[in-house]
Amino acid sequence: MSKRIIFYAIACCLLATSCKKEDAIPYEPYEAPAKPDNPTDLAIYDIFTEYQSKIIYRWDRRYITADAFASPPNESIVLPYVENVLRKLFIAPYDRQKSEFMRQNMPIEMILFGTKMNYVEGDERNFSASGTAYGLSRVIVTSVNGYDLTDATWLKNQYATLHHEFAHVLDKKFGRPAGFDKISEGKYAGGTSYAAFTQAEARSRGFWRNYGMSNESEDFATWVDGIVTTPKESVLLIADENTFLQQKYKMVYNFYLEKGIDLHVLQAYLQNVLDNL
Template sequence: MNKRYIKLLLLFVVVSTFTACSKEDDVDISNLNLKGDTWVSGPTDNWLYENFVVPYNIEVKYRFDRYELALNKVLVPPREDKVIPVMETIKQTWVAPYEQEAGDAFIKTLSPKQFVLVGSAEYNDNGTITLGTAEGGRKIVLYVVNNFDKQDESQVKQMLHTIHHEFGHILHQTVMYPQDYKTITTGYTASWNDFSLEDARSRGYITQYARSNPDDDFVEMVSIMLIEGKTGFDAIVNSTPASAQALLRQKEQIIVGYFEEAWNIDFYSLQARTQTAINAL
């Protein structure tokens, strides 16, 4: 079979296929929904609009949108009755302290423009779970929403830990913290989860995850200092060996200086406001 015949045969097949589809097997698309999901706004939507969209231009997505999340993970949608308690707590214990300390322009300018709520945790192959993620300062995804209990201080602190961690990334991606921070401790490791919390703190890291890299070390320090308050943070530091105490205090001083110089924020005042807000719950 010569090349010219092969080409003609291929052309015939293509033309025949096109003809068959267009003339004989018309596809019925009358039942396809090409407009996407639609819903009627309810009390939850109205509350989110008044408390986050209007004052801060922050969208809160709680209806399940698979394309906002990792496609290779099994995840559960959030329960609607958990949405307002979660976001009310965020407003009272994260937004308000920053707003009181730094002014409303600070939150309006630097806050992520979207929160995405997920009912379950995201489970990772290495045995860890993801409680939150931040994407380029635009979006924060919060997991484990269905377990949230506003009256449980440990759960409030866990959620705030995630929020402060992710917001810390937004801050340092906007204005970088001093490079000296990266040289205080140098034992960073990708296998941070193989070591205990006690081991991490004995080496000058406030949490196990802080050992993963300098950026996460920085935001873990910020988060723990805020959710535990000065008394709680001092208790953690004082429970470690003297060598680790010195390292943690060096990190603390760089963070305090960073917030003052980069954002004109008195970190200890912010710390006190955050504790007051948590206790008020």
């Protein structure tokens, strides 16, 4: 048998195999997940339905790095935390200014930890994190077990953390304002070295507080949490201290304003909620 005949025979076999009719894929209609049968998971289900964001409170060690420790939230606290902190102090302030803003921008997952994340190894040893943001997809919020509506300090720290971490999400999605990173170029401390600088030294370099000296991303986010926890009059006085502060304030404020959010209106709303809880 010639090589030509052998080649022809193989080609025919391959053609027959490739043209064999496959079985049709059976149609399986979409089935919406059943509503949870307990109040906590139902409240979380409602947020997912409205904003496509999953609130996760059941402990999973993979949500924290190997060099850190944290504890899960007490399950009895999760429901009031979702209703009175996430709903009232995080979601509502944006919703009332622009109804679609949070549906379009909320992180895909929000992980609740009962305690702070305490780092015990590596470059961040002895550092305690109030929260962490991973790109557009995940935000970790800590200290949920401290839930106490009569504790104004805890409440303010909670919503400062929430808006700080959310600023990281928006930073990743839209990018920081053009030129922001240049304002304090060469004045960042890097890593945990920021702790060696006083508030006055940080402000002289254009930072809201010394933690912002870690890197450009933290610089941006600390400006956001600073504005949403400080009355407008005080923010303007701080911004007027030097050109660096004035430039950054305008960039951060306008970044949000262009998206339909006035950070000063947001701060006033948060303060009003805090005063009346």
